[in-house]
Amino acid sequence: MKRRGPDRTTLFLIAVVITLAGLAWLRDGFPLVVDGLSGGASELLQVTPLLLAAFLIAGLTQVLISRDVIERWLGSQSGWRGILLACLGGALIPGGPYVYYPIAGSLLHSGAGLGVLVAFVSAKNLWSVTRLPYEFALLGPRLTLIRYAATFLLPPIFGVAAEALFGSRIESIREALQ
Amino acid sequence: MIQSTLIMLGIALAMWIYARRRGDDSARRGVNVGWQTLKRTLLLLLIAFAIVGYVEVLAPQDLVRSWIGPDSGLRGVLIGTVAGMLLPGGPYVVFPLIAALYQNGAGLGPTLAMITSWAALALLTVSFELPFLGWRFSLLRLSLGLFAPILVGLLGWLAFTG
Numbered sequence: 001m002k003r004r005g006p007d008r009t010t011l012f013l014i015a016v017v018i019t020l021a022g023l024a025w026l027r028d029g030f031p032l033v034v035d036g037l038s039g040g041a042s043e044l045l046q047v048t049p050l051l052l053a054a055f056l057i058a059g060l061t062q063v064l065i066s067r068d069v070i071e072r073w074l075g076s077q078s079g080w081r082g083i084l085l086a087c088l089g090g091a092l093i094p095g096g097p098y099v100y101y102p103i104a105g106s107l108l109h110s111g112a113g114l115g116v117l118v119a120f121v122s123a124k125n126l127w128s129v130t131r132l133p134y135e136f137a138l139l140g141p142r143l144t145l146i147r148y149a150a151t152f153l154l155p156p157i158f159g160v161a162a163e164a165l166f167g168s169r170i171e172s173i174r175e176a177l178q
Numbered sequence: 179m180i181q182s183t184l185i186m187l188g189i190a191l192a193m194w195i196y197a198r199r200r201g202d203d204s205a206r207r208g209v210n211v212g213w214q215t216l217k218r219t220l221l222l223l224l225i226a227f228a229i230v231g232y233v234e235v236l237a238p239q240d241l242v243r244s245w246i247g248p249d250s251g252l253r254g255v256l257i258g259t260v261a262g263m264l265l266p267g268g269p270y271v272v273f274p275l276i277a278a279l280y281q282n283g284a285g286l287g288p289t290l291a292m293i294t295s296w297a298a299l300a301l302l303t304v305s306f307e308l309p310f311l312g313w314r315f316s317l318l319r320l321s322l323g324l325f326a327p328i329l330v331g332l333l334g335w336l337a338f339t340g
Binding site: 021054064087177 | 182183186187189190193194196197200204205207208209210211212213214215218221222223224225226227228229230231232233234235236237266267268269270271274276277280286289293294297298301302303306307309310312313314315318319322323325326329330333334338
């Protein structure tokens with residue numbers, strides 16, 4: 001989710017469109033420039049009903065799942081239970097990186113372990129429930145299913161591995177931020 | 179396609195009915211949040227689909243196939259991983275692009291690697307992580323996370339030979 005106004009990402013993507021349009025023009029002149037745009041438009045129209053449903057689901061999820069509850073739920077959790085709860089919290093938490101990183105930061109300050117934090121961020125990345133509708137709408141059920149199945153075990157594994165291998169470094173991570 | 183649309187609309191409707199029954203205005207707020215997100219991302223969506231359109235008319239199938247095609251093996255998975263890290267923007271920008279590459283000859287392994295790598299390792303996202311969790315945490319998480327796209331990519335390549 002991006003902020004309003006043409007940020008750097010938007011400008012970069014516009015530059016990509018212009019470059020591609022230039023390539024099309026060089027290859028086959030103006031008709032191909034138009035073909036590209038109309039092809040894109042018809043693709044977009046095809047997925048429009050799916051996209052509308054996806055935005056609706058994402059919006060309702062954001063309202064139905066409260067951030068405060070997840071934050072309170074995960075505060076100063078540790079061990080196996082904490083890691084599994086963090087996975088669940090990460091999967092459910094709505095919003096983009098500017099929403100869940102501040103929450104992860106406050107978890108760090110309230111004493112969460114390294115495994116909990118890694119599990120939380122990894123689950124947000126790999127299991128995100130709010131991203132699922134977009135993935136389903138735009139990439140199709142097959143890719144989405146295989147992708148979620150293939151990464152299903154990773155967030156808890158990453159959490160446990162981080163705790164086991166580097167768990168003792170959490171204090172230095174906490175101190176460095178103060 | 180029609181089936182997917184019906185499933186998604188069904189889920190949306192079920193969630194909306196549930197939200198309504200809570201009687202706390204969450205149905206209206208949820209629809210509103212979705213609408214605001216759509217308005218905010220409309221420009222990006224249009225741009226993303228313009229790119230998709232050009233990828234299709236320029237049909238770089240030979241190029242795509244030789245870099246990240248079904249036979250590109252570990253090399254394709256690694257290229258997919260790096261590409262995923264560099265992809266900018268939210269899901270509504272990235273997913274149409276990856277879908278277009280997949281339809282133009284990218285293999286399943288590299289495609290899965292790209293999706294996973296964008297999800298777990300996107301450099302633009304790391305720039306949000308740094309101020310809140312610090313570079314030590316980011317380094318640690320990224321070094322673990324690097325396994326994800328490579329593992330998933332190789333799995334996709336081996337299990338589905340492509």
